[in-house]
Amino acid sequence: MIFLNINNLNVSIEGKKILDDFNISINEGEVHAIMGPNGCGKSTLANVLAGNEEYEVSSGKVIFKDQNLLDLNIEERSQKGLFLAFQYPVEIPGVNITPFLHASINSKLKNDKKPELDNLSFAKLLRKNAEELGISSDMLKRSINTGFSGGEKKRYEILQMSILNPDLTIFDETDSGLDVDALRIVTEGINKFKDSKKSFLIITHYQKLLDYIHPDYVHVMRNGKIVKSGDISLASEIEASGYQNF
């Protein structure tokens, strides 16, 4: 099975080219990290994979689990096991977290032709996962991201990931804004998943997260394409002398 293969992907927004013949391949169970200067197109990549309709894909191919990903709409991609933890999660006043996540997991289960979760089993699952992430039960009564602190928003993204149990998770700077405890919890979560068949694409500016996670590959991205791939030593190089050498 081809898990994820991106081939010569070209993407622009409002006539401006952002991804330029972008290529990457991720296998089942692998952890990849992408580092790159501000504005090089990391979030664009993440959003194009998630199906955001604002971007214009002019050419290229994306295969995810043997299927042409670009043929699927936003919700179908999620149901197929792709999850994007957003760099800037949006606030949606009035839409309560709990019924939203319940609908969300059930749409996935339905798609997998598995039995849906009733209120009680969902509530139990939610409470257990929230507790592990240090999310209070009070927070579960609130509207999506509304009035959350920066770190709370990120934790809530991870909670959603843990409930939806995706095959491919894209973390878009999920480590920015997290306190040390939360960072530990996130990395533990990822490490717990790692030995299974789950895959990760981690977008970050900091070596620290990668030190905890030990990604299989680190890629450096500039001007819409990957300019160098290697192991974790690339992250130390960037930490030491920035992106000028790439």
Added chain:
Amino acid sequence: MTLENNFINHSKEYIFLDNETLSNQRDKTFNKIFKKNYDKKNNESLKHISISDLSNFDYFYKPKNEDSKVTIIDKYNYEIRVVNGICKNYEDDNIKIRNLTNLDFKSFLNQDNNNLDDIIIDFNKIFLNSGIFFNIKSNSKLNIRLIHNTSDNFTIFQNNFINFKKKCEVQLEEYFNLTHNSINNINYNTNIEEGALINHNIFQNFSNSNKLYLTSNTVCEKNSSYNQNTYNFSDGFVRNFHNANLNGEFANASLKGCFFLKDKNICTIKTNIIHNAEHCVSDQSYKGILNDHAKANFYSNTFVSDNAQKTEGYQLSKGILLSDNCSFFSKPELRIFADDVKCSHGSTIGPVDESALYYLRSRGINKNEAMKMIISSFIEEDLINLDNNIAEQIIYNLSIYLNSLEND
């Protein structure tokens, strides 16, 4: 039928025919309309309403009052059924209700007139054929359901007087269950006496063959509170024009509402609050969801007179536009002549937030469901402060509306 024919043929149904002053006033008002002697351009009462539509109608008014009823469910709960503009005359320790007669001309003459340019009120004065006097006595604590029914193609021109006496506390639920091709032009004069606390929920829910022009003028005395909510779930035309005068200190008035519109339906709204005393609070806010070719407009006005210090006045309009062809026009106005006041107005009208939609869909929720979640939350955020039974009716009608979207 033309205005002139209706005027001539149906003068006998005019309530105050025996009163010379009012009959003369009526002739004058008729002439004003007939000779088109009014402001045609900037007339808020003519927004989305054509004068020819108003003038040409089949006048029909032959009420029998056998179906009207007052039911005392228990000591605190009343149900009053008004049929074709007529109520049952009734009195007990809590309430008194009766039909207007031509002996009531004085009240009619002395009513507050906030509506000098209002063509709808002119029509009400020309064709006035019914009216209700309703007193809620001092210190009563009541829940009242007031239900308006029509049968046949009635044209009802009604002028009502409600007096909430001192310190009464009333939950008034009013229903316009209109059928056939009825025209309902109803004007309320409401007086809220000192210390009275009134919640007034108005449900407007009928098919597109009916029309409702609802106007109210409410005077709030010292320490009183008047909360009005209009819920317009109709496929038929509704106009909501509501005024409140805060005449005694520490009074508050809120004129709020929400509406769900589709097809070519139109809803026209105006609220107006006049602060004449210190330490009063007012709120005017309307919220709507529109689809297809529906149109709404909302004029809100806060007037603060020079002696009304420590006033707080808020205005808000919010709308979700579900198609490119619908529109919601809002025009807030503030006129402030006191210096120590807190007033604000805000407006957010537009399509469903794309980034919110993207977020929900990225979690596997399909587009239709995601839309429904966002639209429901828009309405549901206001429900926490409402009685369950009211909230349930709103949720029920919202779900009907949302399901109708799916079938498009």
